[in-house]
Amino acid sequence: MIVKLVIKRLFLALVTLLVVSAFIYWTTAILPGDVAARVLGRESTPAQRALFDKQMHLDQPVPVRYAIWLNGVVHGDFGRSLASQLSVSGIVAPALSNTLLLGLYALVLYVPISVLLAALSAVFRGRPLDAGITIVTLVGLSLPEFALGTLLLIAFAVIWPVLPAMATIEQVQGPLDFLRTAALPALTLTIAMSVYAVRMLRDNLIDVLNSDYVRMATLNGLPRRRIVLRHALPNALGPALNITALNLAYLIGGVVVVENVFAYPGVGTLLVNSISVRDAPVIEAATLIVSGVYILANLIADVAAMLLNPRLRTS
Amino acid sequence: MASEILTPEVRVAPGRRVLLHVKRWPASLWVGGLILALFTLVAITGPLWAPYDPTMFGTGIPFSPPSSSHLLGTDQLGRDVFSRIVYGAPIDLFLALASTFLALIVGGSLGLLSGYVGGWFDDVLMRIFDGLISIPLLIFALLIIAAAGPEESGSMVLLIGVVALVYMPRIARMARAVAVDLATRDFVTVARTRGESAWSIVRRELVPNATGVLLVEFGVRAGYAPIIIGSLGFLGFGARPPTPEWGLMISENRSAITADPIVVLAPALALALLVIGLNLFTDGFARVIGRTIQRGPI
Secondary structure (H helix, E strand, C coil): CHHHHHHHHHHHHHHHHHHHHHHHHHHHHCCCCCHHHHHHCCCCCHHHHHHHHHHCCCCCCHHHHHHHHHHHHHCCCCCECCCCCCEHHHHHHHHHHHHHHHHHHHHHHHHHHHHHHHHHHHHCCCCHHHHHHHHHHHHHHHCCHHHHHHHHHHHHHHHCCCCCCCCCHHHCCHHHHHHHHCHHHHHHHHHHHHHHHHHHHHHHHHHHHCCHHHHHHHHCCCCHHHHHHHHHHHHHHHHHHHHHHHHHHHHHHHHHHHHHHCCCCCHHHHHHHHHHCCCHHHHHHHHHHHHHHHHHHHHHHHHHHHHHCHHHHCC | CCEEECCCCCCCCCHHHHHHCHHHCCHHHHHHHHHHHHHHHHHHHHHHHCCCCCCCCCCCCCCCCCCCCCCCCECCCCCEHHHHHHHHHHHHHHHHHHHHHHHHHHHHHHHHHHHHHCHHHHHHHHHHHHHHHCCCHHHHHHHHHHHHCCCCCCCHHHHHHHHHHHHHHHHHHHHHHHHHHHHCCHHHHHHHHCCCCHHHHHHHHHHHHHHHHHHHHHHHHHHHHHHHHHHHHHHCCCCCCCCCCHHHHHHHHHHHCCCCCHHHHHHHHHHHHHHHHHHHHHHHHHHHCCCCEEECCC
16 A cells, blocks of 8 residues: 555656756757857868757757757766866766765754754743744744855854855865865755744743643653653654755745855856856756756655555555 | 645635634734735835935945945945845745746646546646646746747746746646546536536636635735745846846845845845745735645745
8 A cells, every 4th residue: 555655746846857857858959049150169060060950969959959958968978078078977977976965964963953943942842942943943944045144154164263254175185174175055055944944843842842742741740851851852852843844845945045155166167167168968967967856855755754654655 | 935725625614704803813914914015115215215216336336335325235236235125025925926826827727627637638737737846936037048049038928928837837737636626526527517618617607616715825926926926036037127026136246245235134034024925915814714824835
């Protein structure tokens, strides 16, 4: 039963990915400008351009080009960059691993910070600390990531210069140096994700803290710390998993802006640069991979929810 | 930072009565409303009292600190930052509302129709929309801007179209869920047996009953639109210089934050305040009509 549902969900994800790939290819295929003239230079002869068009299949209609491209993608070949003539996989792969590294860094910071702030807010509900945390999260979710990143930059690289402003991780020496160099972009992403989780987890925790079994535990004389950590928190975490899955998906998109704020050499920076020079093959590969990771994150979240909650398995 | 409205099932809203009782408005509606009123006032009357032309170079020495003649100092070209903030208000406010409204009209009608009609039309449309939603929001926007080409870049029409296109499938999904729920109600069955067409049922039976949910959705989306517009401006794919758009202002003056952080802080805070106003107002409105908004990331 569950296996069938998971297979159905997997099939739907593949259909979605196919729709996405068609959309991405179609939008980049209509990028204006004569590609051959741009790559070969103005001095190229019409014959040279015609040959180039033939080699790149640019003389074919868009659906045929899409089929050729998709066939290559399935076999791991994203073509060559128009700007540098290097293989697209060779350009995108290091950028992607940088981005995943940054995402992991942000995620590792995100979990303890969210749980700690939510727990403090719920335990001290209605007190100044709770009000402060609530206001800070409201401001946090109203600030665009680039503004948040810039504010952190002003705070920790200008006014109190303890962290590097530019996350140029090419010259880092060792993991500790990486943690320091990438601290500001990671922190920006962490805050952007945590504001939602803190709000949601706080509300869940307050519901649980008001429940009968917590009251029972209090009446039995259990220490408050034990009640919160051992009894309330695990039960409040369940619903917050959903928002963490959403956050994971967000992380993949939000990274585009944050990387650009700190000049971090990831997929986001690569994407913005290739859009500026209209390098279609790189744009296609970067957006498709990012969307693929996004779809995968949602798929994992759905399947995990199905495994954890039997009620979701019925339909 | 998408958000879902937790109670998509449609109830008879106590809305109108409470909305008229100003005294029973929640604080968030008041505060949000005041902030929005302030922004609207500045947007409309700003050009009458802003001290300088927002695009005029050399109104003072570049990066001069705040003074009585330049309330927020000057930027790297000696333009008055305060005047640029004031002139930026109508841009960000108008772009956000216009684009979200366009998405609401198109996405809302498509979603309601799709949910009511069902069948293969619904299946195909929703698969396509699911695909479009699976492209992270900002990347979707960047793709469309890239496709439009450098000539179109920076035009207000393109910006409105991009945000509307990005929102359209998301709003359609939500409207569809509402329509699927409403389609089983007796009054819809009655309308169908009267022989009304699908479009007429959508217009006369579904739309009036979905208004509350759709308005909350509009508010939530409009609250995030300035963030998209600002982010695009910041990345260099939104408004073009010398437009005093706040996201663009932040990116223009970033290189000088060590010397003069106020030039960057001021537009960031203006943008945040606008979003806070829109969010508070929407939260308050949702509470008045008996709904709760659970905000999540997009």
